[in-house]
Amino acid sequence: MRQIPLRSDLRALSGYHSPQVDVPVRLNTNEAPFAPPAAWLDEIASAARDIDWNRYPDRAATELREGIAALHGVSAEQVFVANGSNEVLQSILLAYSGAGRNVTMFSPTYQMHAQIARVVGATVVEGKRNVDFTLDRAEIERIVAESKPAVSFICSPNNPTGTVESRENVEAMLLCAPGIVVVDEAYAQFSPWSAMELVNDDTPLVVTRTFSKTWSMAAARLGYLVGPRWLVSDMEAVVLPYHLDAFKQRAGLLALKFVGDMESRVRDIVAGRDRITAVFESLPVTWWPSGANFVLFRPESMSGKAVWQGLLDRGVLVRDCSGWAGLDNCLRVTVGTAEENEVFVAALKEVLA
Numbered sequence: 001m002r003q004i005p006l007r008s009d010l011r012a013l014s015g016y017h018s019p020q021v022d023v024p025v026r027l028n029t030n031e032a033p034f035a036p037p038a039a040w041l042d043e044i045a046s047a048a049r050d051i052d053w054n055r056y057p058d059r060a061a062t063e064l065r066e067g068i069a070a071l072h073g074v075s076a077e078q079v080f081v082a083n084g085s086n087e088v089l090q091s092i093l094l095a096y097s098g099a100g101r102n103v104t105m106f107s108p109t110y111q112m113h114a115q116i117a118r119v120v121g122a123t124v125v126e127g128k129r130n131v132d133f134t135l136d137r138a139e140i141e142r143i144v145a146e147s148k149p150a151v152s153f154i155c156s157p158n159n160p161t162g163t164v165e166s167r168e169n170v171e172a173m174l175l176c177a178p179g180i181v182v183v184d185e186a187y188a189q190f191s192p193w194s195a196m197e198l199v200n201d202d203t204p205l206v207v208t209r210t211f212s213k214t215w216s217m218a219a220a221r222l223g224y225l226v227g228p229r230w231l232v233s234d235m236e237a238v239v240l241p242y243h244l245d246a247f248k249q250r251a252g253l254l255a256l257k258f259v260g261d262m263e264s265r266v267r268d269i270v271a272g273r274d275r276i277t278a279v280f281e282s283l284p285v286t287w288w289p290s291g292a293n294f295v296l297f298r299p300e301s302m303s304g305k306a307v308w309q310g311l312l313d314r315g316v317l318v319r320d321c322s323g324w325a326g327l328d329n330c331l332r333v334t335v336g337t338a339e340e341n342e343v344f345v346a347a348l349k350e351v352l353a
């Protein structure tokens with residue numbers, strides 16, 4: 001076998017892995033626990049027949065971008081869509097970072113920010129969070145002054161801690177950062193505020209969103225950003241031709257007709273989150289307030305690994321963060337359906353007993 005070595009700077013990277021174990025209750029990847037509305041499935045099934053499958057899709061994804069723009073009260077020229085918000089993040093990093101440029105984020109945070117930055121050849125400079133995972137303005141200013149980042153990430157709510165970033169901190173970052181500021185809002189619908197209100201053509205701010213969580217469309221891979229017009233038009237320099245297929249464009253557009261269903265599901269998830277944290281209060285665990293569809297917690301009487309295994313033995317898969325830097329012994333549970341949440345809390349009580 002003649003094997004060509006991988007780029008040496010990538011060999012040290014481990015990639016992004018979340019084990020997909022086949023268990024009855026999967027609460028490890030922050031997806032929506034519900035299928036999309038049945039009416040959406042019907043519409044998309046008939047939409048499949050109307051597509052000109054022999055033709056390339058609308059390269060500009062015009063209708064979908066108009067739909068998303070209407071949802072947020074912005075112009076379609078401020079919206080860029082791609083295959084999952086991961087591809088949106090990758091496009092931003094391709095356009096504005098790269099070799100010889102710094103990219104900052106505040107750890108622990110969503111690992112793909114650093115991973116993609118490294119893959120595109122940029123240098124990652126990580127700032128620190130406080131012990132409760134909040135972020136100090138002084139730390140924002142320190143990291144920016146030291147690294148002059150081409151791209152800075154703020155993840156709000158932050159994965160995996162659930163922490164909601166304050167508007168003051170986002171504004172502080174915008175005041176000092178010399179480059180693009182990305183607020184990753186993959187979980188914004190569960191959170192009390194959004195940086196979307198700060199987006200305009202004079203500010204190098206981008207807010208990224210996904211259809212993978214609240215919209216129950218993780219299988220489709222669809223995400224977008226809202227940002228200044230000049231930035232959206234810069235994306236053309238890095239994105240592949242016809243990157244977003246016609247079927248997905250229709251799927252996303254049709255999903256936007258179901259905002260009401262989506263909002264009611266968000267309310268159910270938030271209620272589920274409250275139920276889980278109420279149980280945490282009665283158990284030997286530390287947990288952190290979450291503005292997302294998951295909660296980070298740390299068992300105090302047993303190792304995180306042992307609790308993870310105990311839950312798995314009972315058919316419940318959560319995310320094992322116990323080996324991640326700054327997250328000793330921590331586990332992250334995604335809020336599921338009411339039934340799944342009950343299975344989880346019963347299993348956790350048993351494991352900790």
Ligand code: PMP
Pocket residue numbers: 029030083084085086087110155158159184186187209210211212218221222223
């Ligand atoms: N940002 C954050 C903070 C996430 O947690 C995720 C999903 N794990 C993503 C972005 C990527 O989402 P997707 O590519 O499915 O849109």
